[in-house]
Amino acid sequence: METEKKIKLLLVDDEVKFLKAISDRLSLKGFEVTTAENGEGAIQAAKEGGFDVAVLDLQMPGMDGTEVLEILKKKHKFIEIIMLTGHATVDSAIECTKLGAFNYLEKPYDFDKLVEALKEAYHARLQKKFESNTKRMEAIQKLSLSQSPLGLLKSLAKLDDDEK
């Protein structure tokens, strides 16, 4: 029987109780959840974790959600990010979209809608990875016609979706 891969989530919010409650609920729904209480923790966790999707609170002390969004999108090519905010404005929505956020939800949100958004983000990630890998494979195929075996191995080693 094929085991369905669990979606790996990173949840980032400075409200610890909220983080625990939503983490427990999402775990019951079958997600593999890691939490971080601040931006620095999120960046460190992402370095170690290999996450599919991250959910970031926009307003946090110290490094805020948009800074974390920017850093995660730069360092992790295929991660998709959903922003959560207690106060949604057009300007912040536009800024987050420009920085690469997949979706933007205002608290309080409907939990089922969040789950739906997470699954959509995951599928978008898979699609991007697939398209990127397809392009790389095509490029390697072309190279393989003229490359030595060692050159071909080096090109294959570059197929790493966590580094730009």
Place this chain on the structure above:
Amino acid sequence: MKNAKNLFGYDSLAFFGRVNASISHELKNIMAIISETAGLLSDLSEMASTGTPVDPGLLKNSTDSIMEEIQRGFETIRQMNRFSHSVDKPVISTDLIELLNLVCHLCNYLSFSGMLRVTQWVGDPPVVQTCPFQLQAIVYEIIVQHFKNAGPDGQLEVTVQPLHDSGCRIVFSNVFLKDVQVFPDDHLRNAAASIAVIIECDRDENQLELYVPSAIQLVAENDVAIQAIPADGRPSF
């Protein structure tokens, strides 16, 4: 003496709006926690009804969390109520320790605030006749500017010192003034002057002081300006 009437217009509304925005943000967070935890209890009930074993520890933690957040919500609403009533009368007997504690609570709702402490008061409370709303606005602005510059790790201590019969001094220690060229600015000084409060700043000692007179009265000049003067007619300090 500056025309104080304008200072009770847009600036006051802006202050009121900022504080209420931070309170509503706090209440939203509280409701989000209650909502998610109630949702978790619902999910667990559903699991239990299908015969899946449920961890009783998780149930207890969830209900405890909801109870704590409800109390946090009540406390937040209490502060909001106190703040809302601070505009009931323009000049009223005001316990400065209560006022400072209220402003500290309100500042704690800001995402960038750090450790803030009002020195414990022993004895009869320091009471002055002043405009509590305006004084709150001044104290709030000082605290906000400090944490905006110092960051959430910045600590601030606030102390009240009586000045015999002439009023009280509110002292802000460890206030972040380094590299801040224009603070307190004219706007803040004018707001203070509107209720006969004087701001003194010692950058070397990182200390800022508010001299609050024991009583003020509002007088109208030519039916246009409203100004506050110390009630005994003496020049402020």
